[in-house]
Amino acid sequence: MTWETADILALIFGAAGLVGGVVGFFRSASASRAAGRANAAAQDARGDAAAALLRSADAAERIAEAIEIISARSAVLHVRPTDAPAELRALVPQPEVKWAVEERSEPDTFRLRNIGSIGAREVGVTTVPQEHSALVRMVADRPTLEPGSAIVVRTERxxxxxxxxxxxxxxxxxxxxxQHASVYLP
Incomplete structure (x- = not known):
């Protein structure tokens, strides 16, 4: 068998094409993984923004109600909180823990966020009904969640x-x- 110039060039170009295809495959796989990580970070940021928007909307409602009450009563600006009308005292949020569940990009993974005004200690999560509690896993055991902080909860099917x-x-x-509260998963 004799090798002619055309055969040698075909072999070289074929090998170069094969190497280029392998390199392109690995670069594509790497870019796909990076895009997945960026998507997960964006999903977490959207969850943070949604929680902040809820808190902001709630505060805006309370402010609007307070302004309406003050203007309706022509209240004096130098009023002590104890002298304020009952309607205004009712607008001051009571210290409480409130919960929000945010879906994450990973399947069956959620963030449990304290959107209340005080911290929660020794937080535990089980299922409703409790017979299925083996289907829930928390990243940390009995954590403390300050207002605005969150923890990852994983569920299994x-x-x-x-x-x-x-x-x-x-x-x-x-x-x-x-204290106890129930929340539905999205």
Missing amino acids: RLALRVKELDIAWLDDTSSEM
């Missing part, structure tokens, strides 16, 4: 079972007893 509601238990400064 088993056959036809899927977690739809969480029961959250915590301690806070308003009571010495464990």
Whole structure:
């Protein structure tokens, strides 16, 4: 078998094309992973922005109601809080823990965020009904969540079972007893 110039060039170009295809595949896979990480970061940022928007909207409503009450009563500006009308005192948020659940880009992974005005200690999460509590995992065991902070909660699917509601238990400064709240998953 003799090698002619055309055969040698075809072999070289074929090898170069194969190497280029392999390099292109790995660059594409790397770019896909980077895009996935960027998408997850963007999803987390959207969750943070949504929580801030909820707090902002709630504050704006309270401010608007307070302005309406003050203008309706022609209130004096130098009023002590205890002398304020009951309608205005009712607008001051009571110290409480409120929960929001945000979906993450990973399947069956959520962020549980404290959107209240005080911290929650020894936060625990189970399912409703509690018989399915093995389907829930928290990243940290009994964490403390200050207002605005969040923790990742993972759920598992088993056959036809899927977690739809969480029961959250915590301690806070308003009571010495464990508090409970239920939230639905998105």
